Each structure stands twice: as structure tokens, then as C-alpha cells.
Amino acid sequence: xxxxxxxxxxxxxxxxxxxxxxxxxxxxxxxxxxxxxxxxxxxxxxxxxxxxxxxxxxxxxxxxxxxxxxxxxxxxxxxxxxxxxxxxxxxxxxxxxxxxxxxxxxxxxxxxxxxxxxxxxxxxxxxxxxxxxxxxxxxxx
Amino acid sequence: xxxxxxxxxxxxxxxxxxxxxxxxxxxxxxxxxxxxxxxxxxxxxxxxxxxxxxxxxxxxxxxxxxxxxxxxxxxxxxxxxxxxxxxxxxxxxxxxxxxxxxxxxxxxxxxxxxxxxxxxxxxxxxxxxxxxxxxxxxxxxxxxxxxxxxxxxxxxxxxxxxxxxxxxxxxxxxxxxxxxxxxxxxxxxxxxxxxxxxxxxxxxxxxxxxxxxxxxxxxxxxxxxxxxxxxxxxxxxxxxxxxxxxxxxxxxxxxxxxxxxxxxxxxxxxxxxxxxxxxxxxxxxxxxxxxxxxxxxxxxxxxxxxxxxxxxxxxxxxxxxxxxxxxxxxxxxxxxxxxxxxxxxxxxxxxxxxxxxxxxxxxxxxxxxxxxxxxxxxxxxxxxxxxxxxxxxxxxxxxxxxxxxxxxxxxxxxxxxxxxxxxxxxxxxxxxxxxxxxxxxxxxxxxxxxxxxxxxxxxxxxxxxxxxxxxxxxxxxxxxxxxxxxxxxxxxxxxxxxxxxxxxxxxxxxxxxxxxxxxxxxxxxxxxxxxxxxxxxxxxxxxxxxxxxxxxxxxxxxxxxxxxxxxxxxxxxxxxxxxxxxxxxxxxxxxxxxxxxxxxxxxxxxxxxxxxxxxxxxxxxxxxxxxxxxxxxxxx
Ligand SMILES: Cc1cc2nc3c(=O)[nH]c(=O)nc-3n(C[C@H](O)[C@H](O)[C@H](O)COP(=O)(O)OP(=O)(O)OC[C@H]3O[C@@H](n4cnc5c(N)ncnc54)[C@H](O)[C@@H]3O)c2cc1C
Ligand code: SF4
Numbered sequence: 001x002x003x004x005x006x007x008x009x010x011x012x013x014x015x016x017x018x019x020x021x022x023x024x025x026x027x028x029x030x031x032x033x034x035x036x037x038x039x040x041x042x043x044x045x046x047x048x049x050x051x052x053x054x055x056x057x058x059x060x061x062x063x064x065x066x067x068x069x070x071x072x073x074x075x076x077x078x079x080x081x082x083x084x085x086x087x088x089x090x091x092x093x094x095x096x097x098x099x100x101x102x103x104x105x106x107x108x109x110x111x112x113x114x115x116x117x118x119x120x121x122x123x124x125x126x127x128x129x130x131x132x133x134x135x136x137x138x139x140x141x
Numbered sequence: 142x143x144x145x146x147x148x149x150x151x152x153x154x155x156x157x158x159x160x161x162x163x164x165x166x167x168x169x170x171x172x173x174x175x176x177x178x179x180x181x182x183x184x185x186x187x188x189x190x191x192x193x194x195x196x197x198x199x200x201x202x203x204x205x206x207x208x209x210x211x212x213x214x215x216x217x218x219x220x221x222x223x224x225x226x227x228x229x230x231x232x233x234x235x236x237x238x239x240x241x242x243x244x245x246x247x248x249x250x251x252x253x254x255x256x257x258x259x260x261x262x263x264x265x266x267x268x269x270x271x272x273x274x275x276x277x278x279x280x281x282x283x284x285x286x287x288x289x290x291x292x293x294x295x296x297x298x299x300x301x302x303x304x305x306x307x308x309x310x311x312x313x314x315x316x317x318x319x320x321x322x323x324x325x326x327x328x329x330x331x332x333x334x335x336x337x338x339x340x341x342x343x344x345x346x347x348x349x350x351x352x353x354x355x356x357x358x359x360x361x362x363x364x365x366x367x368x369x370x371x372x373x374x375x376x377x378x379x380x381x382x383x384x385x386x387x388x389x390x391x392x393x394x395x396x397x398x399x400x401x402x403x404x405x406x407x408x409x410x411x412x413x414x415x416x417x418x419x420x421x422x423x424x425x426x427x428x429x430x431x432x433x434x435x436x437x438x439x440x441x442x443x444x445x446x447x448x449x450x451x452x453x454x455x456x457x458x459x460x461x462x463x464x465x466x467x468x469x470x471x472x473x474x475x476x477x478x479x480x481x482x483x484x485x486x487x488x489x490x491x492x493x494x495x496x497x498x499x500x501x502x503x504x505x506x507x508x509x510x511x512x513x514x515x516x517x518x519x520x521x522x523x524x525x526x527x528x529x530x531x532x533x534x535x536x537x538x539x540x541x542x543x544x545x546x547x548x549x550x551x552x553x554x555x556x557x558x559x560x561x562x563x564x565x566x567x568x569x570x571x572x573x574x575x576x577x578x579x580x581x582x583x584x585x586x587x588x589x590x591x592x593x594x595x596x597x598x599x600x601x602x603x604x605x606x607x608x609x610x611x612x613x614x615x616x617x618x619x620x621x622x623x624x625x626x627x628x629x630x631x632x633x634x635x636x637x638x639x640x641x642x643x644x645x646x647x648x649x650x651x652x653x654x655x656x657x658x659x660x661x662x663x664x665x666x667x668x669x670x671x672x673x674x675x676x677x678x679x680x681x682x683x684x685x686x687x688x689x690x691x692x693x694x695x696x697x698x699x700x701x702x703x704x705x706x707x708x709x710x711x712x713x714x715x716x717x718x719x720x721x722x723x724x725x726x727x728x729x730x731x732x733x734x735x736x737x738x739x740x741x742x743x744x745x746x747x748x749x750x751x752x753x754x755x756x757x758x759x760x761x762x763x764x765x766x767x768x769x770x771x772x773x774x775x776x777x
């Protein structure tokens with residue numbers, strides 16, 4: 001049986017990068033699909049390098065070379081989780097994975113919000129202080 | 142009606158958008174046979190069409206106003222992303238609307254059934270009585286009618302589109318002379334948390350406006366909305382009001398639930414769109430979609446007799462494929478309601494209505510200065526409608542003489558308009574630049590940075606009144622044609638010193654407001670790709686955006702030598718030809734224009750009905766039909 005993240009630690013790696021727990025990431029239902037997107041867009045070699053790196057490259061070096069390329073890929077993976085869109089690497093065009101991916105974007109959860117058009121808070125919800133509205137579907141706080 | 146007449150229709154309405162839909166509705170209620178020709182695509186099934194629009198929006202990479210709707214080369218429209226700023230100033234445009242002005246005309250529209258009214262924000266303030274006479278302040282044009290003439294139609298429009306607002310507040314804080322006892326169909330929407338934070342810090346405080354002699358007192362005021370709230374039981378003398386919900390059906394419980402995607406689509410169908418009115422059209426109204434009108438036809442006396450249109454791709458559901466056919470259709474009255482830019486294009490293509498040489502001229506918008514920043518605390522951005530309140534103190538009075546007046550909208554959606562929203566904020570935090578060389582942001586630090594960066598965001602939108610200026614205009618370029626072979630429109634546009642002074646004043650007001658709020662100002666008007674509207678005024682950089690309020694291209698006036706349409710929006714030069722929509726506005730005023738335009742459309746509908754009734758009178762001698770009076774009934 002395959003683990004939800006394909007069994008190669010993609011979820012753990014994603015959690016370290018995004019600051020959202022594996023639980024929170026799993027709850028989005030996107031991890032399989034995102035892993036496939038990253039593998040496909042990065043290519044098998046680059047994906048392997050990326051996965052081999054320290055789980056939390058908080059202080060990735062500046063400059064060029066493989067280190068920089070890995071950091072760029074890590075940025076792209078974060079972008080994917082946070083917005084549901086692949087930002088495009090090496091000049092390739094960016095794209096939104098799907099409406100579901102957009103709806104699962106973490107960038108909104110990071111400040112207790114919901115993506116526009118998805119998971120509304122109810123009539124008058126905008127009047128409450130931001131903390132009051134975690135009721136929105138799946139708000140991770 | 143008149144049996145034996147050769148044509149099938151009493152009236153042809155060109156455009157199933159905001160104005161055209163209301164016009165067709167009113168005439169349909171009178172049993173008139175109306176043909177609506179719509180350039181864009183209509184969903185075969187309204188509920189399905191709505192779902193598709195929402196899905197397309199959610200899946201779109203660029204969530205631009207047109208993103209929910211299938212576009213077709215036969216009926217293209219300008220999109221905000223057509224414009225890019227150059228790094229040294231200036232701009233580039235690459236789209237359907239050709240730009241040749243010193244500054245770009247920065248507003249788009251949508252050519253799908255329902256028109257731009259599908260994607261609008263839904264803010265519906267009335268014009269102030271003073272707005273009808275800006276000539277008294279030394280700029281713009283006078284209206285041939287005043288507030289009192291339009292007042293009953295404002296009420297009719299507020300009923301038709303379902304407005305939620307507080308009448309007392311509109312009287313006291315905006316100075317609107319609403320009739321005694323009048324209440325809006327629905328109670329005011331709750332102000333946002335951000336509005337309340339602002340009110341707490343701003344209400345009663347004063348700022349110095351360089352245009353005004355005295356300091357201006359600040360007051361956060363609720364904005365009227367065309368979105369469903371709690372019905373007011375005292376509406377219409379206790380008759381109450383039933384909100385209109387999904388697919389135009391009455392629904393006592395339909396409410397704005399705070400999706401925060403009113404531009405470009407409201408998933409809850411709580412925001413008014415013309416599709417709601419279309420659902421209630423009488424069976425005598427027929428809409429043909431994918432029908433691009435290319436010419437207005439007149440007879441030897443100049444009377445309008447019909448139109449020519451090109452129909453395309455009637456095959457599959459998304460409007461693609463199929464050939465192009467040319468049709469002619471006749472009627473007693475032709476009403477152009479194709480949007481300000483397209484109405485001008487049609488009149489120019491037809492070589493009509495231009496005795497005054499004003500067709501296409503006086504193009505106006507509300508040029509918007511955006512100011513954006515971070516409040517000291519979390520504000521809960523991206524919740525609820527795009528704006529729920531504003532500051533109204535800069536719209537009126539003698540200061541108008543010195544600088545363009547402006548309405549300030551408090552923006553609930555963070556920096557979406559300023560910098561493209563959280564995706565842009567995230568991109569700024571990622572990458573090597575993210576922490577200025579202190580290593581890339583990752584993990585918990587990143588999550589906290591996003592929360593801090595986005596959760597405190599707000600914007601102020603200063604919407605300038607732009608006076609009518611004949612030099613700002615739409616023309617046609619016969620050398621550049623669209624897929625149907627029709628010449629593309631050209632915008633020649635700039636901001637007059639009066640508007641630039643308004644923008645400079647707004648910036649000074651903005652600085653003081655930010656100080657009172659204790660907010661960090663992140664506004665940036667340096668030239669660059671995101672600032673096609675960049676300009677320098679008195680040595681300082683500014684940048685404006687378009688509000689989507691295109692107006693003035695078939696301007697209304699009291700003389701055929703200086704205006705295109707009369708007070709009824711009839712083309713002076715051609716009996717039977719009307720041009721309706723914001724293109725008729727002599728001044729774009731200090732309010733968002735669509736409620737006013739809707740009121741004018743309802744007023745013109747009465748005049749069209751009057752004309753048809755007069756036509757029918759001789760044949761009606763011995764078969765008395767319903768009394769042909771011209772009251773709207775609901776405009777009590
Ligand atoms: C993003 C955005 C937000 C806005 N928010 C607000 C707001 O909050 N408050 C406000 O007051 N206003 C707002 N507006 C402005 C408002 O949308 C317009 O004033 C209004 O929709 C104009 O109505 P109209 O009927 O003149 O044109 P439209 O609504 O654009 O309708 C024109 C119709 O004619 C059709 N058409 C065009 N050419 C042809 C042709 N040749 N043949 C046949 N049919 C044709 C089009 O397909 C369209 O359906 C906003 C606009 C935008 C873009
Ligand atoms: S806030 Fe949401 S529910 Fe309310 S009108 Fe806008 S999109 Fe519709």
C-alpha cells in the first residue's frame with residue numbers, strides 16, 4: 001500500500017517548508033496531486049535531489065549552483081501549497097492546478113481566512129474580528 | 142399591437158447587459174415585442190451557466206473580471222491585463238482596445254450575456270444633487286435634468302435591482318434628499334470589521350485637504366449595495382421586499398454570505414446581475430445571443446428602422462466554431478445598450494447621430510488612486526463585499542472648483558487591486574529577496590510572515606470625478622479589425638490638470654488618514670510593469686487605475702449642436718433611435734454610476750413606451766387596449 005504522499009516523504013518535506021503540519025496538509029486532499037505536479041515539472045533527477053536535501057533548509061545559501069536551484073524548487077513547492085498554482089520554473093508558464101487546488105490554498109489559512117469564492121463565513125461574518133470566523137470550512141488555525 | 146405590420150418586433154435592444162436588460166424588461170411588462178441582440182454567449186441553462194462561471198473563475202490563473210466567461214474572437218473585450226507599464230514611465234497596450242492617449246484608458250468591460258453587470262462590485266450610491274451641475278464649479282457639463290427629475294426612477298431602480306442601505310444615514314451623512322418616509326428595500330449590510338476599526342480611529346477627526354478652505358471632518362459611512370441583506374419590512378408602506386436569489390427566483394432567505402468574490406462572480410447569487418431581471422422577462426422579450434450588431438439602419442428621413450448583425454458559432458456550448466452570417470432585422474425603435482465604448486463604436490460605424498461631432502467624445506471614468514498599507518493589527522481582509530463603507534466628505538462643496546472631487550472606498554480585499562493579492566505577497570516573501578539576504582523564509586517563520594503580511598492589509602480607493610473633455614475619446618481604426626472584420630475601437634485618453642490636482646490632494650488626505658490609523662503606508666507609484674497609469678505631477682510620481690465606469694461617449698445635453706442624446710437618451714438626429722447606458726452621462730459624478738444609469742434606463746423606457754403607444758393610437762381607435770399611461774407603478 002502506498003502512503004498518502006507516495007511514500008517518499010513529500011508530505012514531511014512539504015510540512016517543513018510550509019509551516020503547516022502533515023495533518024493540515026493531508027486535510028487539503030491535495031498531496032498526491034501536488035507530488036505528481038512537482039515530480040513532473042521538476043523532472044525525476046531534480047526531484048530526487050530536492051528530496052534528499054535537509055528537510056528544513058531555513059538558511060539556504062544565496063548565489064547560484066545546485067543549492068540555489070534546489071531553493072528555487074522549494075520556493076515553487078511552497079507556492080504550490082500556498083496558492084494551488086505552480087509558479088513556473090525556468091521560464092515555463094505558471095498555471096493553476098485546479099479549482100480544488102485554489103480552494104485548498106494555504107495562503108488564506110495562514111491569516112485565518114478563506115479563498116474568495118470558497119467557504120464563505122455566512123451573512124455578516126465580515127463584521128466580526130478575524131479570530132471569530134474560523135467557522136469557515138476547514139479553516140486551519 | 143399592430144397586426145399586419147411587416148416586422149415582428151416593436152423594439153430592438155442592442156446588448157443584453159445592464160441597461161439593455163432593464164429596458165427590455167420594462168417594455169416586456171407592457172407587452173411589447175422586444176428583440177435583444179447580444180454579442181456574447183448566453184448559457185442555455187441559467188443554473189448551469191452560473192456553475193460554469195464559478196468553476197471557470199476558481200480554476201483561472203488570472204482571476205481577472207472576464208475570467209468566468211467564455212470569450213470568443215468575434216466579441217472581444219478589453220481586459221485589465223492588456224496594459225503594462227514601462228519601467229521608465231509610459232505604458233504598452235496589447236489588446237482589443239487600441240490605446241493612443243498620453244495615458245491609457247484603464248477600464249475594461251465584458252461581452253457576455255448580462256454584460257459588465259455580471260462582474261461589477263455592486264455598489265449603488267445615488268448621485269448627489271450637486272453632481273448634476275459641475276459647470277457651476279467651473280468644469281464638466283451640466284445635465285439637462287436634475288436630481289428631482291430622476292428621484293422617482295432612483296427608487297424604481299433600487300427596487301428593480303434590490304438595494305440594501307440605511308436611508309437615515311444616506312440623508313444625514315451624504316446629504317441625499319430622500320423622500321419623507323422612504324426606506325430601501327433591504328436594511329444596510331453590516332459594516333466590515335475593518336470599517337469599524339477605521340470608524341473608531343477616524344470618525345470626528347479632521348484632515349486638511351489642499352482643495353478645501355476648512356479642515357474636512359472624517360466619517361465612515363455605509364455604502365448602498367445591490368446585494369441581498371435583511372429585507373426591510375417597512376418597505377413600500379409595509380409591503381416589504383422579497384430578495385431575488387438564484388436564477389432570478391424570489392428567495393426570502395438569500396443573503397450575501399461573504400464569498401468576497403463579487404468581482405467577478407457571486408457564487409451565492411446574492412449580488413444583483415442583469416441575469417436576475419432576464420429571468421423575469423415577459424415572454425414577449427426574445428434574446429438572440431452571439432449576435433454582434435454591426436450597423437444601425439435608417440430610412441431616407443433619418444428615422445431608425447432596424448439593425449444589421451453578424452451571428453457566429455451557433456454550434457457548441459462554448460461559442461467556438463461555426464461560420465458567420467449576416468442578418469437584417471427591423472423595428473419601430475432601436476435602443477443601443479452595448480456599453481459606452483461599444484455604443485460609440487456602433488454609431489461611428491453607422492455614421493449616425495454625429496451632428497454635434499460629440500459621438501465617442503467626452504470619454505470619462507473614475508480614475509482611481511489606490512493607497513495601500515498595513516494596519517497595526519489583524520483586520521481580517523478578504524471577507525465580505527469588496528467595500529462596505531466609504532468616506533464621503535471629499536465629494537462636495539467649493540473644493541470641487543480647485544481639484545476633482547472624490548469618493549473614498551474602504552477596500553476590504555487587502556491589496557488585491559494594488560499588488561495582485563496574496564499570491565503576489567507570497568512571491569515577495571519567497572525567493573532570495575524574501576528576507577534581504579538573511580536566508581529564505583521557511584516553515585513556521587514563513588507561515589507567521591504571511592499571516593503578518595496579509596492579515597493586516599487594507600486599501601483606500603480614491604475615485605476621482607473626471608469632467609467631460611471632448612479630447613478624451615473613442616474613435617475607430619479601419620486599419621485594424623477584429624475577427625468579424627469590424628474596425629477596432631481606439632481610446633485617446635488623458636487626465637486633465639483638475640483630475641491630477643484631485644489625485645495629488647487625495648494623496649495628501651491619504652497620508653493624514655494613515656497617520657490617524659497608525660498604519661504603515663506601502664503605496665508605491667514608481668513606474669513599472671504594474672503601473673501603466675503612471676504620471677508625474679508637480680514633480681511627484683502618481684499612478685491611477687480605471688474603475689470600470691466608462692461614460693460620456695454619447696453625451697446627453699439640451700441642444701443637438703452640443704450633445705448626442707436628449708434627456709430621454711434619444712439621439713437628436715434620428716427619431717426612433719436611443720443610446721442608453723453610462724455613455725449618456727454628462728458628468729460621471731462622485732458616485733459609482735450604474736444606479737444612475739439604471740434609473741435613466743427606466744426613465745427612457747417610459748418614453749419608448751410612450752412613442753409606441755402614440756404609434757398604436759390610430760389603429761387602436763376601435764379596439765381600446767390597456768391605458769397607455771407612462772407611470773412605472775413602483776416609482777411612488
Ligand atoms: C470590475 C468592475 C466593477 C464595477 N463595479 C461597479 C460598482 O460597484 N458600481 C457601479 O455603479 N458600477 C460598477 N461598474 C460599472 C458597471 O459594470 C457598468 O456601469 C455597467 O455594467 C454598464 O452597463 P451597460 O449596460 O452600459 O454595459 P454592459 O453591462 O457592459 O452591457 C453591454 C452589453 O452589450 C453587449 N454588446 C456589446 N457590443 C455589442 C454589439 N455590437 N452587438 C450586440 N451586443 C453587444 C455586451 O456583450 C454586453 O452584454 C463596474 C465595472 C467593472 C468592470
Ligand atoms: S461577498 Fe460574496 S456572497 Fe456577498 S455579494 Fe460578494 S460574492 Fe456574493
